[in-house]
Amino acid sequence: EAAVTQSPRNKVTVTGGNVTLSCRQTNSHNYMYWYRQDTGHGLRLIHYSYGAGNLQIGDVPDGYKATRTTQEDFFLLLELASPSQTSLYFCASSDRAGNSDYTFGSGTRLLVI
């Protein structure tokens, strides 16, 4: 079954710590996305990618890096984590941007203390 799998499910780190969130999709989709979800806000786009080696900046990229190593794998990197990055992070994939269907992962809850 086509899916988007995120790991870890939960993560706690200290301020200034280094965190990598992982996402793998088995949908054979070209497009992958990283979002954050905070109470009272809609999902906000951090980074996205059209394919392996490609990276596009989203709407809230500050403090985040991303890397798309293969068509399947998309990573979000927080090199100096801050408490403001405490959030629920979602990865998604689609076969093309636009009105095609999106598949979301189950999320990674990150707490920066």
Add this chain to the structure above:
Amino acid sequence: KTQVEQSPQSLVVRQGENCVLQCNYSVTPDNHLRWFKQDTGKGLVSLTVLVDQKDKTSNGRYSATLDKDAKHSTLHITATLLDDTATYICVVGDRGSALGRLHFGAGTQLIVIP
């Protein structure tokens, strides 16, 4: 500035009752609108997508409407079940191409009680 506003913010209904969720937006252009269901601690699952200027869709107990002139959409849930307890998120896509972006509402939290 929030471009997708959902109401109510939260809603409690009794099992078996019907409910209506609202979505107003200012996104331009508005290529399509999608409703997602998000169970607590889970990812988003697409319920329906609306594309036409005045569109209607039906998916089991879920039905939705879109009026692009009014920039307004509704999601109707008929004969609610306890499993309908979730957050429902309205998302507007500004284009139908690789240049498009999704604009997310903050969601309506629906609680269905016995």
